[in-house]
Amino acid sequence: MKTYKVYAINDGTVIDHIPATKALKVIDILGLENEGILTIGIGFTSQKLGRKDIIKIENKYLEKEETDKISLIAPQATINIIKNGKLKEKRKIELPDEYVGIVKCSNPNCITSVEKVKTRFKVINRAPLMLRCHYCERVISYDEVEIL
Amino acid sequence: MSLKGMSIISIRDMEKEHLEEVIRVAGEVKRGKHKNFLKGKVISTLFFEPSTRTRLSFESAAKQMGAEVIGFAGSDYTSVKKGESLGDTIKTVSGYCDLIVMRHHLEGSARYASEVASVPVINAGDGANQHPTQTFLDLFTIREYFQDFSSLKVAFLGDLKYGRTVHSLAYALSLYKTTIWLISPDLLRMPQFLVEELRANGSSVREIDNLEQIQETFDILYVTRIQRERFGDPQEYMKVAGSYRITRGVIESLGKNIKIMHPLPRVDEIDFDVDTMDNAIYFKQAHNGIPVRQAILGLVLGTI
Ligand SMILES: [Zn+2]
Numbered sequence: 014m015k016t017y018k019v020y021a022i023n024d025g026t027v028i029d030h031i032p033a034t035k036a037l038k039v040i041d042i043l044g045l046e047n048e049g050i051l052t053i054g055i056g057f058t059s060q061k062l063g064r065k066d067i068i069k070i071e072n073k074y075l076e077k078e079e080t081d082k083i084s085l086i087a088p089q090a091t092i093n094i095i096k097n098g099k100l101k102e103k104r105k106i107e108l109p110d111e112y113v114g115i116v117k118c119s120n121p122n123c124i125t126s127v128e129k130v131k132t133r134f135k136v137i138n139r140a141p142l143m144l145r146c147h148y149c150e151r152v153i154s155y156d157e158v159e160i161l
Numbered sequence: 162m163s164l165k166g167m168s169i170i171s172i173r174d175m176e177k178e179h180l181e182e183v184i185r186v187a188g189e190v191k192r193g194k195h196k197n198f199l200k201g202k203v204i205s206t207l208f209f210e211p212s213t214r215t216r217l218s219f220e221s222a223a224k225q226m227g228a229e230v231i232g233f234a235g236s237d238y239t240s241v242k243k244g245e246s247l248g249d250t251i252k253t254v255s256g257y258c259d260l261i262v263m264r265h266h267l268e269g270s271a272r273y274a275s276e277v278a279s280v281p282v283i284n285a286g287d288g289a290n291q292h293p294t295q296t297f298l299d300l301f302t303i304r305e306y307f308q309d310f311s312s313l314k315v316a317f318l319g320d321l322k323y324g325r326t327v328h329s330l331a332y333a334l335s336l337y338k339t340t341i342w343l344i345s346p347d348l349l350r351m352p353q354f355l356v357e358e359l360r361a362n363g364s365s366v367r368e369i370d371n372l373e374q375i376q377e378t379f380d381i382l383y384v385t386r387i388q389r390e391r392f393g394d395p396q397e398y399m400k401v402a403g404s405y406r407i408t409r410g411v412i413e414s415l416g417k418n419i420k421i422m423h424p425l426p427r428v429d430e431i432d433f434d435v436d437t438m439d440n441a442i443y444f445k446q447a448h449n450g451i452p453v454r455q456a457i458l459g460l461v462l463g464t465i
Binding site for chain 2: 120122123124125127128129130143146147148149150151152
């Protein structure tokens, strides 16, 4: 067992292999600001990513539908669910069918760019990634994706 | 497959069965089978962006079948002037009527309106995105001449990049696996993701630069206007616009059965001499807006 510089948690969720410096964005997307104790590690050395961030969320078990929301910024993240100090589940991120309130529409003439309307994008193709705005119906590709 | 209570926002929401239902009922309405079926209904026409042609078509359609029509056109609605959000306007107006017809310059505005409204919403144009009743009237007009859409061959000519009419109609036809030619200058090609969508639905799609490249006969030539503003160089515009102009001679070279459609208004992309030819069906197409919109109103309100 490798010793982390961030202390171990007994119960909760560990999100590992987040691209370096994206940890705060992940917290933002998952809406974890007011969800109890978070431990955040930024810029650890990683064999897989060079540098990586880690987030530990105490006493909260994140469901797959929730963690899949970070697929656009942390596609290689791994999710570890810890119960009673033991690793209960380890899983990868997968693309969800839809992103709600995460991606910005690149169309300045889209209703979501002008009024306070939560954005919604359907995944219409996985590789290469293509998303369609539920409102203006514009299709955006991975290079055009901008996270809100 | 019932349209009752459904908002009509985008052709992408439609199944083939929905299209067939509207075409069938519009035919009944046109033949005079249904009378006064909108009596007692109040329909709002909210034209945040003015479009006299479309608004008159909806209002005339509704009134002929007995509906009361309320609404506004342009920015004369004081709450909008005062900066009221679209959501608030729609929620308020929902309480005054049985159905909302709206046009707005923002793309996705009608979809959003349908999510906050307590009555069905019909999209009469949301920016460059969708104008589904135009597509329904195009399909209805085609059906007056051709029963089987799957063996149909349709060529779209002109501005295929920005023309929402073409995007929606081509999409609708692709549900029938219609053969589609896309004829445009390089600058105005249909966006690739739309072409892929047509192919994924089962249409055979070919993209070419000019009409002469089609070696076989086809059934419909759907013409759209090429706008001067799309070109940086005015000479380039003149050259392109000239080569896409439809004259008597062009039509004669395409064979006597070819039908010419156009969403109107036209500027000079179709010669006026063409209007008297049997091949020209664009004015019929425009007049079909009435029975088709009546059918949609009746189906959505559940009174047909
Ligand atoms: Zn959009």
